[in-house]
Amino acid sequence: MTTPVAKPRLTLGPVLFNWPAERWRDFYARIADEAAVDTVILGEIVCFKRAPFIADALEESVDRLLAAGKEVWLASPILVGSDRERAAMRDLVADAPLTVEANDMGALALLDGRRHAVGPFINLYNEATLAWLAGRGAVSVSLPAELPAASVAALAGAGRELGVDVEVQVFGRAPLAISARCYHARAHGLHKDGCQFVCGNDSNGLAVETLDGQSFLTVNGTQTLSHGYLCLTAELERLAAMGVGRFRLSPHDTDMVRVIDAFRGVLDGERDGADAAAEIRALVDAPVANGFFHDTVGASYVTGAATGC
Template sequence: MALGMKMTSPDQMPAMEMPGSKDRPLLTLGPILFNWAAERWRDFYFRIADEAPVDVVYVGEVVCAKRQPFIAPMLPDVIARLQQSGKTVVLSTLALSMTRREIDQMREIANNGEFLVEANDIAALSLLAGRDHIVGPSINSYNEGTIAVLQKKGAIRIALPAELSGNAIRQLAAAGVPLEIQVFGRAPLAISARCYHARAENLHKDGCRFVCERDLDGLAVETLDGASFLAVNGLQTLSHGCLNLASHVADLRSAGVRHFRLSPHDVDMVAVAGLYRDLLDGRAEPQQLADTLPKIPDGAAFIDGFYRGINGAAVARA
């Protein structure tokens, strides 16, 4: 990911959150997790810049380093377009770095000097120590002790893993560091050095032919009994169901959560953002979102089991 060029001019917004009431809930858009064609990737962000009522946008490759060269040429234009629309840009790192080159790319992102960085790998946390940064959901921020250490090292916000329950989130919110919770999209569950997509096509990871680009929302996985189970995305394992925590937003806000994350899918994300913005601003009820939210393909149901402390795949209640 080439970051050597200067991507902003002095009169553009710096890498900080937009001013406003500290109590105003902020809507964020996580990084695209899937292998979309570079032009689709760019055009998605252009539309988000022009039309989506989100406050913070994360950009960067999180899952597979082999995808980075395709989006790198588009990155400066995407960032400029997002900034021109008044959105805060955050750079996201890989969730798993396995080579010297990948570590060097991570170091370049960490040292960019212009943007906040979301660390999704322990190595990134080391590189960012002592500087303001965001801890991504790939880091296991599960308890108050971990939160305290991360905050001491410079974390100004922590995006919690999707599998935490509402009770756990409320306890961690009491630690005082701002939290970010994913409220829409397939939940990222694990990442591996092995490429599941390549293996599904009897290919080796190094000769994968980028088969993951065929599945814009991930490849659905079934149990031997034919039940929907998970989804795979290259090296990444995701939930099959799509998180929809609309009915829990009020509870999260009362706990002090201010940042609510949407994870991009190949659906009308401008519509998704508009619905959640209306919910956060009190212009819509959770039931309206349940009735009108765009659904991702593969028969993926809306789920909220993790939040309720039960089976994560449990269908969400309106």
């Protein structure tokens, strides 16, 4: 076990979307050179078919980020189905020279007894589960995005006692579900095996509307995300007081360096959370939300004295 970090740390989660390899490479080059983020998590975790396209860029990005002084972790896929996918995950876990973030139970089984992290795609809702994960070698856990403040506080307290860093996603579309079926392909009248990689047409995901035209969700290949963007700048002080040591930002097609700078400024006490949220609103293509944290409708944004706004 390790002692949770005392200084709040910013984590940049893996890119969830199907970005071209050059764009992917350029993105991480800028993160290495300009972004005040502590840990960067790399890997294709949504669709195994996309992974070969970024393989070379992945290796280059790891080297560049490490040279820039960033902590780098490698992420396992969210959903593993075929024999080829299982073999690739076994290879990742066996050969990775870096910390691996497990995003499904198969990866957890392979990592048993080794130092590893646990991603937000593994269900973690109570202290008993956290203790079980810690006993198997987890040194950091990223909580599901839908947890309210009371649950976050309870798990952060348990993490402190266990010596496990507890992380909360504070920016980006919230991951809601994963499926063996590719919704992106289906929306274009294609089958998953012949998808033509149409997910690459939507760098922030494909918007889903209700029958009456109301924005509802976002589709990213086999993944379902929220329509709005989590934005917990106004809640950072409260989260830190709970004992949350890591704050996760999910990459999107926007100026992520500015997003990172906004969160870093609030964590360092140099910016007001509400002002930072206003800046982020101007950077994204959908509303911001913090409802899950405040135990209300997830898509809502709660303001007022209780949130620091």
